[in-house]
Amino acid sequence: MPAAGSGSRAGQCQPKQYVPIAGRPLLAHTLEALAAVPELTRVAVVLAPEDTRFEQAVPDFEGWVWRTGGATRAASVAAGLQGLRAQGALDADWVLVHDAARCLLRPQWVRALLSACRDDAVGGLLAQPIADTLKLQQEGACEQVERTVSRERMWAAQTPQMFRLGLLEDALAKAGEGVTDEASAVERLGHAPRLVRAALENFKVTLPEDFALAEALLKARKS
DSSP: OEEOOOOGGGOOSSOGGGSEETTEEHHHHHHHHHHTOTTOOOOEEEEOTTOOOHHHHSTTOOSEEEOOOOSSHHHHHHHHHHHHHHTTOOTTSEEEEOOTTOTTOOHHHHHHHHHHHTTOSSEEEEEEEOOSOEEEEOSSSOOOEEEEEOOTTOEEEEEEEEEEHHHHHHHHHHHOTTOSSHHHHHHTTTOOOEEEEOOTTSOOOOSHHHHHHHHHHHHHHHO
């Protein structure tokens, strides 16, 4: 789980993974969901080298914590894969990468991904078919429409994303640090990851208004 970012778009005074939501830091909810999936051997969190908050935020975490995160998501994921190598992981081992900011993850969605991809030659990702009409913005600073983009066959990528360690390591090394998710790196090698449908609820907390929505949904679950 890469968690080395600063969350600059979130409009918070601290990294968004530590912002309290429903009484707990955001990433504590994420880790709780992953801990409830018995098929997962262990969870590794990749933090920024200067991060000093994690142990206080999640004092009961029993996985690996590595302060080897980079300036980009791809760099942090690559560092996490190196950490798994050091723990004895092999090319053929399945690895799941999940956004710390997707704190509404449900264990059953992870298990659905595992079931769908375990025997797949490539792997896959949770995703949601696009329902909205898509507009392409004009180039430049002007927020005006250039044209409408067809939503046919369009999906919004989510996480976790699940690939074998060797394939993902190779894909990230060749794609460079500009890729925004693991599936796009794997696609550049000519592979076709499997789409596993998940709920819109599995959104990534990114903008200031997302925090209130996430809190409302988490509180609704408890009630």
